[in-house]
Amino acid sequence: MIQIFEGAQWANGLPILDGMYRDRKKIFVDLLGWDVPVVDGAYEIDQFDDEHAIYVVATNEKGEHEGSIRLLPSRRPHVLGSIFPELCDGAIPVGENVFELSRACLSPRNRAARRLQVRNAVTTAVVEFALLRGIDRFTCIADSGWLSQILSLGWDCRPLGLPREIAGLNTGALVIEIDSDTPDKLRTAGTYVPMRIVHAHADGRAAA
Amino acid sequence: MIQSQEFQSIIQAFYDAKDEQGIYETFDHLTYFLGFKYFAIGHHVDLLNPPIASFGISNYSSGWLNEVFHERYFMDDPIHFLCNGRHAGFAWPESHLLNRLNERHRHILERGALRNFQSGYTIPVHLPGEYSGSCTFATPTSGTIAHNVLPAAFFAASHAFEAIRRLARTAAGLGLEPPPQFTDRQREVILLMGQGKTYAEMGMILGISRETAHQHCKLVFRAYGNIQRCNLIARVLYDGIASFPEMLRKQ
Numbered sequence: 001m002i003q004i005f006e007g008a009q010w011a012n013g014l015p016i017l018d019g020m021y022r023d024r025k026k027i028f029v030d031l032l033g034w035d036v037p038v039v040d041g042a043y044e045i046d047q048f049d050d051e052h053a054i055y056v057v058a059t060n061e062k063g064e065h066e067g068s069i070r071l072l073p074s075r076r077p078h079v080l081g082s083i084f085p086e087l088c089d090g091a092i093p094v095g096e097n098v099f100e101l102s103r104a105c106l107s108p109r110n111r112a113a114r115r116l117q118v119r120n121a122v123t124t125a126v127v128e129f130a131l132l133r134g135i136d137r138f139t140c141i142a143d144s145g146w147l148s149q150i151l152s153l154g155w156d157c158r159p160l161g162l163p164r165e166i167a168g169l170n171t172g173a174l175v176i177e178i179d180s181d182t183p184d185k186l187r188t189a190g191t192y193v194p195m196r197i198v199h200a201h202a203d204g205r206a207a208a
Numbered sequence: 209m210i211q212s213q214e215f216q217s218i219i220q221a222f223y224d225a226k227d228e229q230g231i232y233e234t235f236d237h238l239t240y241f242l243g244f245k246y247f248a249i250g251h252h253v254d255l256l257n258p259p260i261a262s263f264g265i266s267n268y269s270s271g272w273l274n275e276v277f278h279e280r281y282f283m284d285d286p287i288h289f290l291c292n293g294r295h296a297g298f299a300w301p302e303s304h305l306l307n308r309l310n311e312r313h314r315h316i317l318e319r320g321a322l323r324n325f326q327s328g329y330t331i332p333v334h335l336p337g338e339y340s341g342s343c344t345f346a347t348p349t350s351g352t353i354a355h356n357v358l359p360a361a362f363f364a365a366s367h368a369f370e371a372i373r374r375l376a377r378t379a380a381g382l383g384l385e386p387p388p389q390f391t392d393r394q395r396e397v398i399l400l401m402g403q404g405k406t407y408a409e410m411g412m413i414l415g416i417s418r419e420t421a422h423q424h425c426k427l428v429f430r431a432y433g434n435i436q437r438c439n440l441i442a443r444v445l446y447d448g449i450a451s452f453p454e455m456l457r458k459q
Contacts, residue, residue, distance in 0.1 A: 089212035089213075089216075111448060111449070111450075111451070112336060112448025112451075113387055113447055113448040113449045115336075115448075116336050116337065116448065144295055144296050144297065144362055145295045145296075147362075147363065147366045148295075148333050148334070148335055148366050148369065148370070149335065149336075151366060151367060151369075151370035152335050152370060152373070154374075156223075157367075158216065158219060158220065159215065159216055159219055159363060159367070161212050161216075162210065162212045162215055162359070162360050163359035163360055163362065163363045164359050165358070165359050169296065170296070170297065170358065170359040170362040170363065171359070172359065172363050188374075188377075188378075189374075189377075
């Protein structure tokens with residue numbers, strides 16, 4: 001199941017988001033060695049995980065985190081604008097309908113085949129959510145470990161500037177254009193997953 | 209210093225290309241733009257018998273391509289070998305990489321150097337459930353690679369690979385079939401088949417009858433279109449449904 005959460009919360013009775021922050025810590029800190037803050041020794045939570053962040057989260061039948069991604073409004077501080085502006089050679093795309101994708105994370109407990117399904121489900125949900133909300137562009141920062149996979153999802157993805165070597169990895173900024181044709185592009189690429197998206201309220205109860 | 213606008217317009221040209229000729233011309237432009245002379249991009253497959261939706265494009269001389277085909281170098285390509293298990297691009301020849309090569313690999317690399325492939329930069333492409341591939345840029349002189357262009361080379365090559373991949377998939381009429389989904393019990397019998405167990409042994413291990421174990425296996429074979437047992441093992445490993453450590457561990 002895919003759930004959308006608006007606003008960050010932790011250690012506050014939302015086990016799904018807590019599980020997401022824990023998996024983010026396992027992937028980005030323990031596995032990839034990123035220099036990002038860790039809260040209470042277990043949760044990877046940074047300055048952008050605030051009340052404006054939106055999370056698209058996949059869970060299994062036990063309600064455990066299987067994969068997720070973070071959407072940040074471009075009009076507020078976000079990773080490209082605040083930390084890596086040099087990756088964008090023109091003006092940084094900013095606007096009501098522009099969001100940034102970051103912290104794409106797949107549970108390390110799943111096997112490769114399941115991780116691929118979750119990756120596709122989260123991507124489909126991001127596209128459907130964008131169409132629902134009138135979001136027409138995503139920006140994101142990609143490094144050499146993920147770039148091919150991001151491109152192979154089938155959506156329209158272009159560079160925002162010259163990539164650079166950051167922390168030993170080729171890293172660049174991308175813009176992803178979303179319109180009513182995007183779901184068909186995912187279908188052609190074999191990455192579209194039909195689904196029901198559940199909007200989770202701030203108090204944690206899911207409602208259709 | 210390379211220009212960002214030209215970089216971005218080259219990438220757009222890859223996605224706008226309608227056929228192999230358009231891709232080839234854009235690649236020629238990109239290769240020159242990055243300061244290289246030669247390029248090759250494609251899947252790491254048997255070039256004499258390429259599978260559906262695989263591709264390979266290069267501006268290598270016909271003399272070198274003839275030698276590659278005639279001597280079957282592509283089966284032991286040293287650069288493809290170095291792509292295994294890595295996502296990051298790599299410049300060659302570098303001594304710590306060369307140490308991993310065997311005699312046949314070194315021979316091919318030396319033959320390439322004689323044909324003017326003195327140094328280069330290679331970008332591996334690994335997509336889950338697909339053949340591995342790569343893109344190589346090379347120069348006829350050693351030690352002339354400008355390292356500040358390598359991030360742009362990496363990104364441009366990745367975009368180019370995706371653009372060609374989309375053309376090839378469309379040409380092949382391919383909607384990639386997702387692998388079948390299995391229950392926990394079906395995965396258990398898959399692993400036991402990989403360990404060479406008979407139905408009776410599976411039954412003993414799982415605490416079920418031989419017949420029930422056989423039934424679970426039959427459902428697995430059917431999910432893959434009545435696949436043969438040996439072929440099943442290859443498919444589940446390829447599709448990521450089971451891993452080598454799971455198959456090879458001792459009971």
